[in-house]
Amino acid sequence: MKKPPIIWLNLMLFLLTFTGAAVLIPWRAWTHGIDAIEWLTFVVLAFYSGMSITAGYHRLWSHKAYKANGAVRWLYALGGALALQNSALHWSSDHRVHHKHVDDNDKDPYSANMGFWYSHIGWMLREYQAHRYHDYNNVRDLQNDPIVMWQHKHYLALVLVMNIGLPALLGWFNGDVWTMLLVAGLLRLVVVHHCTFFINSLAHIWGTQPYTDRNTARDNGVLAVLTYGEGYHNFHHIFENDYRNGIRWWHYDPTKWLIKLLSWLGMASDLRKVPQERIEAAKLQMQLKLTQQRITHRQDYEELWQTLQGEYETLKQQLLEFYQVKKELLEAKRHKLCLEELRPRFNELKSRLKLQQANWNSLNAAYR
Incomplete structure (x- = not known):
């Protein structure tokens, strides 16, 4: 099968920049030295350009x-021009196609099923x-x-100004x-x-799938550090319109923190959360x-499966009830309404949910 034509501009860009950095940076450091201001500028511009992609190109546009x-x-x-990853219009178009046709080798622009090298570069x-x-x-x-x-x-003019003019x-x-x-x-x-x-390559290869296995996306805290918070990719691919990728307070997601800070300053609004x-x-x-996959080989599979399904349905129902009452309680507080009836119900559901979650976790742990 004949391979598509090479995009020579992209090939030369990646080849020359990588080779130049690999050769010239050690040479310059050895012969001339690199001072603290230059390293600090490297870090500041790296975060500016990288987070212009994650907060701007990705989560905003x-x-x-x-x-x-x-x-x-x-x-x-x-900052997107500084990052040199094409215009926001083109980048966003590619990315929306990726989400619509994720892992489809014919339609996904950077399908992970084509291998690391293909999805990476x-x-x-x-x-x-x-x-x-x-x-x-x-x-549109x-x-x-x-x-x-x-x-x-x-x-093109912005790329030259930001990548040559600004550092100069x-x-x-x-x-x-x-x-x-x-x-x-x-x-x-x-x-x-x-x-x-790495968001297109490693984040679809290395990590866990706590939310869905319907695509190759993975959650990986190490990758989050390298990708400005985008490493929680399994979450992102099932809940793509959430402004967060790392949903826990301890998750390293500087992009999420930047967006939240902008909202506090009145510069961002309508932050969407699942x-x-x-x-x-x-x-x-x-x-x-x-857990079902782990017990399929057991002789008592049918009995275990019925038990699992029963516990699952009970816990799922209790989750829905708990969060519904929680919403009602928050709404009542917001409007300064009487909470005497809601608080006892909320506390009761919270205790029942905690007990049911403990039972569920124990049951799943028994079959690991």
């Missing part, structure tokens, strides 16, 4: 997980789906955003243009490229499925 004012969107547009090196560069029907909403269209129209200017202020260009420009670009590329009962229900269903 691709998934509409929240709204942001013009100043924030403008900063994302500049190979899909950008050949014209596997040439129409991607012309068909933006799935991002973004075509009404003047900042998105301004960036798309002037993308900062280097001039610091007294060393060339070292700043190499560290905060070249090395930063390569590191951000491959860290964000109801907790839906999250718990997904986890519960996945636990049931995994």
